[in-house]
Amino acid sequence: MAIILLALNLRTAVAAISPIADQIGVDIELTSVSLGLIGMLPPVLFATAGFIAPVIARRIGLEATLVIALSVMVVGHLSRSLTDGFLGLFLGSAAALVGMGMGNILLPPVVKRYFPDRIGVVTAAYFTLMSVSTAVPALLAVPIADSLGWRLSVGVWSVLAAMALVPWVALLIGHRRALSAAAEDGTPELTSPGVITRLWRSPIALALSLSMAVSSLSAYACFAWLPTILGDIAGTTAAEAGALLALFSLAGFPAGIIAPILVQRLRNPGWIVQGGVVLFVSGYLGLLLAPTAITWLWVLLVGLGPILFPVTLALINTRTTSTQNSASLSGFVQGIGYTIGATGPLLVGLLHELTGGWTVPIVALLVVCLTAIVAGIVLARPGTVEDELERHEHR
Numbered sequence: 001m002a003i004i005l006l007a008l009n010l011r012t013a014v015a016a017i018s019p020i021a022d023q024i025g026v027d028i029e030l031t032s033v034s035l036g037l038i039g040m041l042p043p044v045l046f047a048t049a050g051f052i053a054p055v056i057a058r059r060i061g062l063e064a065t066l067v068i069a070l071s072v073m074v075v076g077h078l079s080r081s082l083t084d085g086f087l088g089l090f091l092g093s094a095a096a097l098v099g100m101g102m103g104n105i106l107l108p109p110v111v112k113r114y115f116p117d118r119i120g121v122v123t124a125a126y127f128t129l130m131s132v133s134t135a136v137p138a139l140l141a142v143p144i145a146d147s148l149g150w151r152l153s154v155g156v157w158s159v160l161a162a163m164a165l166v167p168w169v170a171l172l173i174g175h176r177r178a179l180s181a182a183a184e185d186g187t188p189e190l191t192s193p194g195v196i197t198r199l200w201r202s203p204i205a206l207a208l209s210l211s212m213a214v215s216s217l218s219a220y221a222c223f224a225w226l227p228t229i230l231g232d233i234a235g236t237t238a239a240e241a242g243a244l245l246a247l248f249s250l251a252g253f254p255a256g257i258i259a260p261i262l263v264q265r266l267r268n269p270g271w272i273v274q275g276g277v278v279l280f281v282s283g284y285l286g287l288l289l290a291p292t293a294i295t296w297l298w299v300l301l302v303g304l305g306p307i308l309f310p311v312t313l314a315l316i317n318t319r320t321t322s323t324q325n326s327a328s329l330s331g332f333v334q335g336i337g338y339t340i341g342a343t344g345p346l347l348v349g350l351l352h353e354l355t356g357g358w359t360v361p362i363v364a365l366l367v368v369c370l371t372a373i374v375a376g377i378v379l380a381r382p383g384t385v386e387d388e389l390e391r392h393e394h395r
Helices: 002-007 018-027 032-060 062-082 086-114 119-148 150-155 157-174 176-183 195-199 203-233 238-265 270-289 295-318 323-341 344-355 359-370 372-379 385-393
Strands: none
Touching: 002 086, 002 119, 002 157, 018 032, 018 119, 018 150, 032 062, 032 086, 032 203, 032 323, 062 086, 062 150, 062 157, 086 119, 086 295, 086 323, 119 150, 119 238, 119 295, 150 157, 195 323, 195 385, 203 238, 203 270, 203 295, 203 323, 203 344, 203 359, 203 372, 203 385, 238 270, 238 295, 270 295, 270 359, 270 372, 295 323, 323 385, 344 359, 359 372
């Protein structure tokens, strides 16, 4: 239950404002720049959380850190719903998203601690719930705002975060001694202050970071620009482009359920990564060469490419031997992945501005996706991050 409620909270702040920006704008002045600033917060703060969450977890434990993360979410949701100015809206959004970012990082090691024999199934389950937590706020934002006002529409998600706090607090209080003993499992820790330097020496850690970065960059670029691109190159109407963006968003849903289970069952998960590359490249080639023919298929293929994301989440656990090391690897991989992913919308926008068209931006996205082939090759080999670092230190 604790993992279920946590997963349901990890995206609620991402899409709760944009659908009701006009209503918020009646009370708080919102320009395109200010909305853009709020829009860039998720990947930036998710990346930031990747570097701070493992450090906090090392000091006070996974469970205590998640209690802090959920508390920060509650404060963030409430403060941005009660503010009278843009600064409060911005800072409240930042707080909520930092808490969610910490949850992103710590969910894989939590799964490894409590469900070591069911990593694939549980990862698939929480990935599904994360998808739900993205879609539901976007769907409910306008109806709630129309009926009860935008402040309640934005702040209602604090209730869900508060509900998630209950089982984590109970777990922390009732099992403090057991959790302390579980932390001392005798595995060499990657949670020391020099962890970042050490993980840079691990091909597995770098391959997972590359896989995460490719998935994030393509996804954020498409969320920002796909409707505009389709309108210009395929002649789609605004309504059609919106429907195709929804198709893109939903395409990864079934793949996200199946992929983590396959990771745990296949001897060579690198094939799944290579399959994601094939999907990405096929979709982008279709948009380049035949944008007006079966446009929906090209969008579907690009939308299936981010199968790399749930695969990476599952491999974070299967390629480490302890919860502490899983937490460190998760922070490293997601920190780098989200940092690079945040540049996607800017990269596409700059290339479009420089060239006046969409051919170069799409080619750039295609080339970026091809780099994940290297990740697939590395991840095809068995082994753990700990094994790699031990071999490196004994050279």
